[in-house]
Amino acid sequence: MVKAEFAIIGGSYAGLSAGLQLARARRDVLVVDAGLRRNRFVDQAGGTSHGFLSRDGIAPGVIAAEARQQLLRYPTVRWLDGVAEDARQADDGRFAFRVGEHSVHAAKLVLATGVRDELPAVEGLAERWGRSVFHCPYCHGYELAGGPIGIIAAAEVAQHHAIMLPDWGMPTLFLNEAYRPSGDDLAAFARRGTKVEATPILRIEDVADVVLADGRTLRMNGLFTQPRSHIASPIAAQLGCALAQGPAGAFIQVDAVQQTSVPSVFACGDAARASGNVALAVADGAMAGFSAHRSTMF
Template identity: 70%
Template sequence: MKTIDFAVIGGSYAGLSAALQLARARRNVLVVDAGQRRNRFVDAAGETSHGFLTQDGRPPAEIAADAREQLMNYPNVEWMHGTAEDARVAADGRLEFRVGTEAISAHRLILATGVRDELPPVPGLTERWGRSIFHCPYCHGYEMNAGRIGIIAASPLALHHALMLPDWGSPTLFLNDAYTPSEEDLAAIARRGTQVEPVLISRIDGHADVVLQDGRTITLNGLFTQPRTLMSSPVAEQLGCALEEGPMGLFIKVDEGKATSVPNVFACGDAARAAGNVTLAVADGAMAGFGAHRASMV
C-alpha cells in the first residue's frame, strides 16, 4: 500500500489550488485525477472562461494546464491519473482508497471531486451545452451581446434567471411545463421586463433557435437553464461525510476551514458548495489546503 501525507482527489481548479498550498508548505502531496473537468464542454465548443481575474477570455483547458505545470514544478508533488474508488476510514484513522490496482493510504485527504450536470430532457440541448446553452449568467451573460436570451425552465431556480438576465439582454422565460410561477413571481418577472412563454418546446435548432410545439421558432443569442448537479464521485459518501441538500443538488457539508464531518477529510470546489464557478473553486481549494495543513500540526 502506498502511504502519503496528503492526498487530493480531483485535479481541476479546486484540487490544483489545494495541492499548491500544500506543496508550498513542503509537504508530500499526491493528486489523483481522472481528467473530467466540469467545464470541459466549453473547451469542446471552442468557448472561453470568463470572470476569473487575469484569465478572462482564456480557454479553460489552458488555465488548468498552466496550473498543473506550475504545480508539478514542485518535487514533492506526484500526479496519478485515474479514478479513486472504495474509500474507507481505516481502524487507525488513516484514509484509504484505491486507484486501479494500487491501494493508497493518506494521513489527510482533500476531496475536490466536482459534480456533473444533469440536463433537462429538451431535444438539442445536450449538443449545445457549453456552446450556446449555459447555467451561469456571470460566466457567459456578457457574451449574449445585450441581445435576445432564452431561459429554459427546469426547476423553480428559473425565477432567478428570469430576474437576473435582463441585465445582460432581453430574456424570454420558456416555462416548458417545468415551472409554474406564482402570481407574485409573475409580477416580479414583469417588473424586470422578462417575457414569459407557456408553449412547450419541441427542440433546439441552429445556434440557439427554440422551436415551439405550435410551430413558431424564436431565434436567440443564447440560452440558460438550471441543471441538477450530481456528485461526480461516491468517495465522500463512502467515507461517511455529511451532505447537504442545496437548490441544485447534494453537496458535501464543510466548515469555514473546509473540514468535513469526518476527521482529517476536507472538501472544496463545486462538490462542497451549493453553486460555484472557477474563481470560487480556486478560493475554496486554497482554503482547503490551508485547513489540511493546519490540521497536520495538531
C-alpha cells in the same frame, strides 16, 4: 501500495489550488484525477472562461493545464491519473482507497471531485452545452451582447435566471411545463422586463433557436437552464461525510475552513458548495489546503 501525507481527489481548479498551498508548505502531496473536469464542454466547443481575475477570456483547459504544470514543478507533488474508488478509513486512522491497480493510503484527504450536470430532457440541448447553453450568467452572459436570451425552466429556481438575466439582455422564460410561476413571480418578471412563454419546447436548433410545439421558432443569442448537479464521486458518501441540499442538488457539507464532518477530510470546489465557478473553486481550494496543513499542527 502508494502512501501520501495528503491525497487530493480531483485535479481541477479546486484540487490544484489546494495542492499548491500544501506543496508550498513542503508537504507530501498526491493528486488523483479522473480527467472529467466539469467545464470540459466549453473547451470542446472552442469557448473560453470568464470572470476569473487575470485569466478572463482564456480557454478553461489552458488554465487547468498551466496550473497543473506549475504544481508539478514542486518536488513533493505526485500525480496519479484514474478514478478513486472504495474509500474507507483504515484501522490506523489513515484513509485508504483504490485507483485502478493502486492501493492508496493517506493521512489527510482533500475531496475536490466536482459534480456532474444533469440537463433537462430537451432535444438539442446537451449538444450545445458549453457552447450556446449555459447555467451561470456571470460566466457567459456578457458575450450574448445584450440580445435575446432564452431561459429554459427545469425547476422553480428558474425564477432567479428570469430576474437576473435582464442585466445581460432581453430574456424570455420558457416554462416548458417544468415550473408554474406565482402571481408575485410574474409581477417581478414584468418589472424586470422578462417575457414568459408557456408553449412547450420541441427542440433546439442552430445556435440557440427554440422550436415550440405550436410551430413557432424563437431565435436566441444563447440559452440558460438549471441543471441538476450530482457529486461526481461516491467517495464522500463512502467515508460518511455529511451532505447538504442546495437548489441544484446535494453537496458535501463543510465549515468555514472547508472541513467536512469527518475529521482529517476536507472538501472544496463545486462538490462542496451549492453553486460555483472557477474563481470560487480556486478560493475554496486554497482554504482547504491551508486548513489541511494546519490540521497537522493544531
